[in-house]
Amino acid sequence: MDSLHLPAFQYQRPGTLREALELLSISKGPAFPLAGGTDLLVQLRSRPFAPECLFVDLGNLTELRGVQLENNNLQIGALATHAQLAASPLIQAEAPLLAWACARVGTPQTRTRGTLGGNVVHASPAADTIPPLLVHEAILVICSPQAKRRSALDRFLLGPYRTTKRDDEVLVAFSLPRLTNQPPAGCYRYGYQRLIRRQAVGIARIIVAAALRLQGHTISEARLACGAVTPVACRLGGVEEWLRGKEAILPVFQEAGERASREAFARIGPRWSTPYKQPVLASLVRRALQQAGDS
Amino acid sequence: MEALSIQIKVNGHSHRLQTFPNRRLLDILREDLTLTGTKEGCGIGECGACTVLVDGEAVNACLILAPQVDGREILTIEGLSERGSLHPLQQAFIDHFAFQCGFCTPGMLMAAKALLDVNPSPSREEIRQGLAGVLCRCTGYIQIFEAVEDAAQALLETAVSGIEGTAGAAIAQRTEEAR
Numbered sequence: 356m357d358s359l360h361l362p363a364f365q366y367q368r369p370g371t372l373r374e375a376l377e378l379l380s381i382s383k384g385p386a387f388p389l390a391g392g393t394d395l396l397v398q399l400r401s402r403p404f405a406p407e408c409l410f411v412d413l414g415n416l417t418e419l420r421g422v423q424l425e426n427n428n429l430q431i432g433a434l435a436t437h438a439q440l441a442a443s444p445l446i447q448a449e450a451p452l453l454a455w456a457c458a459r460v461g462t463p464q465t466r467t468r469g470t471l472g473g474n475v476v477h478a479s480p481a482a483d484t485i486p487p488l489l490v491h492e493a494i495l496v497i498c499s500p501q502a503k504r505r506s507a508l509d510r511f512l513l514g515p516y517r518t519t520k521r522d523d524e525v526l527v528a529f530s531l532p533r534l535t536n537q538p539p540a541g542c543y544r545y546g547y548q549r550l551i552r553r554q555a556v557g558i559a560r561i562i563v564a565a566a567l568r569l570q571g572h573t574i575s576e577a578r579l580a581c582g583a584v585t586p587v588a589c590r591l592g593g594v595e596e597w598l599r600g601k602e603a604i605l606p607v608f609q610e611a612g613e614r615a616s617r618e619a620f621a622r623i624g625p626r627w628s629t630p631y632k633q634p635v636l637a638s639l640v641r642r643a644l645q646q647a648g649d650s
Numbered sequence: 651m652e653a654l655s656i657q658i659k660v661n662g663h664s665h666r667l668q669t670f671p672n673r674r675l676l677d678i679l680r681e682d683l684t685l686t687g688t689k690e691g692c693g694i695g696e697c698g699a700c701t702v703l704v705d706g707e708a709v710n711a712c713l714i715l716a717p718q719v720d721g722r723e724i725l726t727i728e729g730l731s732e733r734g735s736l737h738p739l740q741q742a743f744i745d746h747f748a749f750q751c752g753f754c755t756p757g758m759l760m761a762a763k764a765l766l767d768v769n770p771s772p773s774r775e776e777i778r779q780g781l782a783g784v785l786c787r788c789t790g791y792i793q794i795f796e797a798v799e800d801a802a803q804a805l806l807e808t809a810v811s812g813i814e815g816t817a818g819a820a821i822a823q824r825t826e827e828a829r
């Protein structure tokens with residue numbers, strides 16, 4: 356076998372979720388659910404996998420692909436692809452930040468195959484869909500052979516490429532509490548900014564996702580998440596608090612940008628790149644808020 | 651590792667193949683079916699030289715395992731021309747000198763085909779986005795974009811010539827205005 360080919364592994368393609376969970380739990384070696392494969396097949400070349408590693412292909416579990424609105428929750432199957440979500444009128448209407456992010460993941464080819472579940476479980480610090488999902492306070496629905504558990508996304512993510520998911524678990528769905536646009540509480544408006552060297556096939560250097568709830572010109576609620584700058588994407592609670600009750604005007608957005616940047620970099624401590632990234636994050640936050648305020 | 655059997659349709663022909671799960675769609679196409687038009691550049695999804703259509707959608711054949719395409723329909727560069735005459739995209743690539751070494755060309759053509767199938771008259775920006783997953787080290791891309799624009803026009807004219815009278819003329823005019 357030459358270097359172009361993939362190493363050996365075990366493979367199963369179950370027809371039901373129950374079977375998939377069963378296979379994962381009885382595997383002799385490490386077991387991995389396989390969704391689109393756009394991360395897993397790349398990893399197969401860059402790190403050692405023992406021949407007893409088991410890939411459990413979820414491709415036949417079409418019930419994990421749907422997107423629907425249920426009791427004021429947006430339910431997204433873990434196997435929904437980026438292309439599908441970017442084009443979904445429901446996602447565009449209810450979670451435009453997620454639709455924007457999905458439309459920017461990789462290339463048309465990787466968006467056809469890559470799934471939302473795979474993006475989140477892979478847990479790259481630069482995963483494009485994570486900041487929007489944090490803004491929506493997404494709940495993950497995770498199944499094991501014994502039980503079904505629900506976890507908030509911020510608790511699921513432990514570190515770069517590390518999550519609370521166990522080997523015998525499958526992420527089945529995301530549940531996003533609907534951000535309703537009802538008076539008098541005001542309407543949600545959104546902004547998404549991403550810094551990257553090349554628009555396609557790059558790794559985002561900074562991602563900002565913002566939602567503002569506006570009553571007239573007053574911000575009644577702000578949600579702000581950043582990705583790729585911190586080891587784990589996170590909400591910036593301090594700035595969110597500061598923004599509440601402020602006017603949706605440029606000087607406020609400018610100051611929020613500065614505050615957001617200080618807050619994010621305080622979490623990770625100084626690095627060689629901080630002097631470069633700090634002003635850029637401030638601008639991107641300002642732009643995301645402006646985009647939300649103007650929309 | 652156990653061998654398994656898969657059934658696929660490639661360029662209109664059905665095949666039943668015995669294969670191992672660690673073989674990729676790319677390996678099956680090039681080695682088992684000797685369809686070597688589909689190229690391997692990077693093997694990790696970045697260059698797009700391996701782009702083929704699976705059930706009409708562009709994918710990287712280097713990032714799909716053979717068993718993942720069981721039961722699916724695949725179109726490769728070898729299946730693009732119809733009844734011995736070049737596809738309008740192929741003709742436009744020749745007319746515009748849209749390749750030099752030609753290594754990216756099969757992937758470019760398949761990505762362009764996937765784009766035009768869903769968006770018959772794309773803007774220049776939409777073409778750039780649609781082809782963003784295929785790298786070309788030779789041309790500088792401009793000839794490629796022009797070729798895709800020409801092919802889109804040619805395909806629309808073929809479609810319109812099949813529609814009678816004013817309706818056809820109106821569609822032709824609208825697509826002209828949209829460009």
Ligand SMILES: Cc1cc2nc3c(=O)[nH]c(=O)nc-3n(C[C@H](O)[C@H](O)[C@H](O)COP(=O)(O)OP(=O)(O)OC[C@H]3O[C@@H](n4cnc5c(N)ncnc54)[C@H](O)[C@@H]3O)c2cc1C
Pocket residue numbers: 387388389390391392393394395396397413433434459460461462465468469470471472473474475476477481482483484520524525526527556557558559694695696
């Ligand atoms: C060329 C290229 C460009 C890319 N560009 C970007 C980009 O711009 N932005 C970005 O964010 N990502 C990018 N990616 C990464 C990748 O495409 C995404 O992370 C994608 O969403 C992964 O999904 P998948 O279905 O392909 O995952 P897979 O590769 O199938 O799985 C990834 C991991 O998640 C696990 N997993 C998958 N689904 C489940 C599930 N339902 N339950 C439990 N575990 C599961 C797998 O076991 C594996 O560990 C790029 C990849 C490539 C190859």
Ligand code: FES
Pocket residue numbers: 689690691692693694695696697698699700701710711712713
């Ligand atoms: S060989 Fe598949 S993308 Fe490069």
Ligand code: FES
Pocket residue numbers: 748749750751752753754755785786787788789
């Ligand atoms: S023609 Fe040589 S890579 Fe495109």
